[in-house]
Amino acid sequence: MSNITLRDIAKALNISVSTVSRALNDSHEIGEETKKFVLAYATKHNYIPNRMARSLKVGKTRSIGVVICAMDNSFVAQMLDSIDQICTQSGYQIIIMQSKESYEQEKACINLLYANGVDGIMISPSFQTTDFSHLKELQLQGFPIVLFDRITAELDVHKVTVNNIKGAFEATTHLISSGHTRIAHLSSISTLGMTHERFEGYKQALAKHQVPYEEELVRFCNTADPQKIDENVAKAMKELLEQKPQAIFTATDLLSTKVLAYLNEHSYKIPEDISLIGFSNSDLAPILNPPLSTVRQPSRQIGEIAATTIINLVKGKDIGPAETIFLDTELQIRKSSSR
Amino acid sequence: MSNITLRDIAKALNISVSTVSRALNDSHEIGEETKKFVLAYATKHNYIPNRMARSLKVGKTRSIGVVICAMDNSFVAQMLDSIDQICTQSGYQIIIMQSKESYEQEKACINLLYANGVDGIMISPSFQTTDFSHLKELQLQGFPIVLFDRITAELDVHKVTVNNIKGAFEATTHLISSGHTRIAHLSSISTLGMTHERFEGYKQALAKHQVPYEEELVRFCNTADPQKIDENVAKAMKELLEQKPQAIFTATDLLSTKVLAYLNEHSYKIPEDISLIGFSNSDLAPILNPPLSTVRQPSRQIGEIAATTIINLVKGKDIGPAETIFLDTELQIRKSSSR
DNA sequence: TTGTAAGCGTTATCAC
DNA sequence: GTGATAACGCTTACAA
Numbered sequence: 001m002s003n004i005t006l007r008d009i010a011k012a013l014n015i016s017v018s019t020v021s022r023a024l025n026d027s028h029e030i031g032e033e034t035k036k037f038v039l040a041y042a043t044k045h046n047y048i049p050n051r052m053a054r055s056l057k058v059g060k061t062r063s064i065g066v067v068i069c070a071m072d073n074s075f076v077a078q079m080l081d082s083i084d085q086i087c088t089q090s091g092y093q094i095i096i097m098q099s100k101e102s103y104e105q106e107k108a109c110i111n112l113l114y115a116n117g118v119d120g121i122m123i124s125p126s127f128q129t130t131d132f133s134h135l136k137e138l139q140l141q142g143f144p145i146v147l148f149d150r151i152t153a154e155l156d157v158h159k160v161t162v163n164n165i166k167g168a169f170e171a172t173t174h175l176i177s178s179g180h181t182r183i184a185h186l187s188s189i190s191t192l193g194m195t196h197e198r199f200e201g202y203k204q205a206l207a208k209h210q211v212p213y214e215e216e217l218v219r220f221c222n223t224a225d226p227q228k229i230d231e232n233v234a235k236a237m238k239e240l241l242e243q244k245p246q247a248i249f250t251a252t253d254l255l256s257t258k259v260l261a262y263l264n265e266h267s268y269k270i271p272e273d274i275s276l277i278g279f280s281n282s283d284l285a286p287i288l289n290p291p292l293s294t295v296r297q298p299s300r301q302i303g304e305i306a307a308t309t310i311i312n313l314v315k316g317k318d319i320g321p322a323e324t325i326f327l328d329t330e331l332q333i334r335k336s337s338s339r
Numbered sequence: 340m341s342n343i344t345l346r347d348i349a350k351a352l353n354i355s356v357s358t359v360s361r362a363l364n365d366s367h368e369i370g371e372e373t374k375k376f377v378l379a380y381a382t383k384h385n386y387i388p389n390r391m392a393r394s395l396k397v398g399k400t401r402s403i404g405v406v407i408c409a410m411d412n413s414f415v416a417q418m419l420d421s422i423d424q425i426c427t428q429s430g431y432q433i434i435i436m437q438s439k440e441s442y443e444q445e446k447a448c449i450n451l452l453y454a455n456g457v458d459g460i461m462i463s464p465s466f467q468t469t470d471f472s473h474l475k476e477l478q479l480q481g482f483p484i485v486l487f488d489r490i491t492a493e494l495d496v497h498k499v500t501v502n503n504i505k506g507a508f509e510a511t512t513h514l515i516s517s518g519h520t521r522i523a524h525l526s527s528i529s530t531l532g533m534t535h536e537r538f539e540g541y542k543q544a545l546a547k548h549q550v551p552y553e554e555e556l557v558r559f560c561n562t563a564d565p566q567k568i569d570e571n572v573a574k575a576m577k578e579l580l581e582q583k584p585q586a587i588f589t590a591t592d593l594l595s596t597k598v599l600a601y602l603n604e605h606s607y608k609i610p611e612d613i614s615l616i617g618f619s620n621s622d623l624a625p626i627l628n629p630p631l632s633t634v635r636q637p638s639r640q641i642g643e644i645a646a647t648t649i650i651n652l653v654k655g656k657d658i659g660p661a662e663t664i665f666l667d668t669e670l671q672i673r674k675s676s677s678r
Numbered sequence: 679t680t681g682t683a684a685g686c687g688t689t690a691t692c693a694c
Numbered sequence: 695g696t697g698a699t700a701a702c703g704c705t706t707a708c709a710a
Contacts, residue, residue: 016698019695022696057701
């Protein structure tokens with residue numbers, strides 16, 4: 001596994017570099033014998049083409065940048081896994097970057113990816129991001145961008161996400177049908193559509209079933225700073241619990257498990273004292289204490305569709321004008337919201 | 340954010356390309372005014388150096404390849420997160436590749452990373468890997484390699500892992516002190532040291548406390564094929580349960596939660612009917628049903644030390660001969676193993 | 679202090 | 695069918 005180059009092969013075989021290059025790229029203008037000859041030597045000496053040289057020359061790297069908030073989150077990890085699978089299959093490589101919910105870091109990621117010459121970027125913006133000009137500039141240049149999971153109307157690009165309104169509506173409706181009327185909603189602070197939509201679905205369900213909406217039963221807490229999440233969640237929960245809710249609907253993976261932990265710690269019996277349902281993609285939901293009712297997002301499908309889309313884009317395929325794909329969530333009722 | 344190059348800047352400023360290059364690299368042989376002049380123009384026009392060109396020239400990419408089995412696993416994700424943090428801090432980029440517990444895919448990953456010109460590779464080998472020649476070749480060339488989490492004696496490189504024997508010994512001892520004598524052990528099939536060591540720790544604890552070792556209480560099941568894991572675990576559990584164990588000690592994250600799920604499904608009361616403790620790094624362990632006693636690995640520390648080591652290596656620092664760092668695991672006793 | 683030119687390993691455009 | 699040669703964008707002797 002040494003640094004053997006096209007030139008080395010050419011020299012050894014007494015042919016020209018271009019012939020070697022063409023032979024290895026299976027060009028039609030090369031004789032069959034020569035091809036075999038070259039290929040044999042190349043494989044024998046474990047020739048590995050230098051991607052950087054190739055990229056520099058052709059202006060394409062066969063790599064896709066993927067920007068997410070953090071990878072140590074089961075939902076994100078699932079999406080990443082499927083994205084990686086699709087890209088690897090298609091001969092593309094992914095470069096994963098974490099924004100850590102920071103706008104500044106997100107911009108840095110984009111720049112780095114751009115410097116790396118990625119052929120396209122898939123991004124799930126940070127909760128802090130309100131200004132999308134860093135992406136807009138790229139988009140206007142015709143640079144392939146796909147938004148997945150977290151989307152924004154600010155960008156006219158292909159997007160893949162879930163039907164948040166519907167998911168939240170179903171979860172809330174389920175709580176109402178279980179006989180609850182005092183239903184709290186806990187979400188993350190962000191300007192992303194996701195947050196609004198889940199809140200909207202919650203309100204729509206209340207309205208539809210003539211359950212009065214009460215502002216005191218809703219809290220948005222800051223989940224961007226990992227150091228302070230527990231503190232912020234605790235504060236929000238304390239305030240919510242003072243309102244004596246019968247049930248809680250949490251809007252993100254993180255919040256759902258944090259709230260479950262909080263309630264357990266404070267000796268609330270779920271679902272006897274209080275019911276709980278939340279967005280979550282943890283595979284452990286069925287074995288939580290109690291088994292957690294969840295709104296599950298089709299993480300792998302989101303990743304697959306988004307990855308397929310970006311690959312089509314970087315390949316220059318005409319896949320029509322930018323459109324948003326909404327996938328359905330799945331309501332998984334378990335003990336935490338059953339009586 | 341357009342593709343402006345050194346040449347563009349040089350032309351616009353009527354100076355040579357090399358001057359621009361040196362100015363932007365803050366070379367000492369460039370006048371202060373020129374530097375400012377160039378830098379101003381560069382930032383104004385949003386110059387982003389082409390990493391590929393630079394890499395091709397200098398033969399270094401400032402990137403590190405990271406090979407792991409799968410990233411949708413909380414323990415792995417935690418390590419990746421800390422690795423990413425350290426590398427980003429040091430101006431290195433990581434390229435993550437998944438072996439999916441396949442030896443073939445692992446080799447493909449290494450080749451791809453090598454083609455990408457990564458400056459070094461951090462790897463946690465797949466359970467299937469028994470032949471390490473693909474890595475040995477690199478190592479003999481002096482290519483920087485660091486093994487983390489899963490290690491092997493086959494390679495003379497820096498390694499970072501945990502003290503598996505001790506961790507398993509403590510877990511088993513804990514079960515024994517709780518009054519159990521029929522303690523089952525469930526692990527993954529692999530030739531990696533980890534598997535042997537945890538088994539060894541289990542046996543040492545039994546021996547130390549004069550608990551007879553029984554082969555029927557030990558199973559190694561194939562966890563490499565994600566499609567068949569549930570099936571394989573179920574089969575192993577069925578066999579183990581026939582032996583009426585009082586407690587089970589599971590050797591990996593995956594097995595620990597799978598076994599918990601299996602026992603719940605089959606209506607075993609934990610810890611009344613059977614106690615459970617297992618290696619696991621899930622943040623959800625405290626809120627599982629019941630809260631799961633775990634042997635927790637210092638995932639972030641493993642990642643940090645391994646990343647720091649590889650960076651020192653690629654920077655050419657002399658950090659002495661290859662050595663293995665063993666970190667201690669942490670025993671977290673929760674309800675699943677308490678009476 | 680700045681400029682010239684060669685070269686990293688490929689691919690593409692010419693010729694032959 | 696095959697071979698020279700230029701070029702991708704950058705760094706770096708070597709000159710000036």
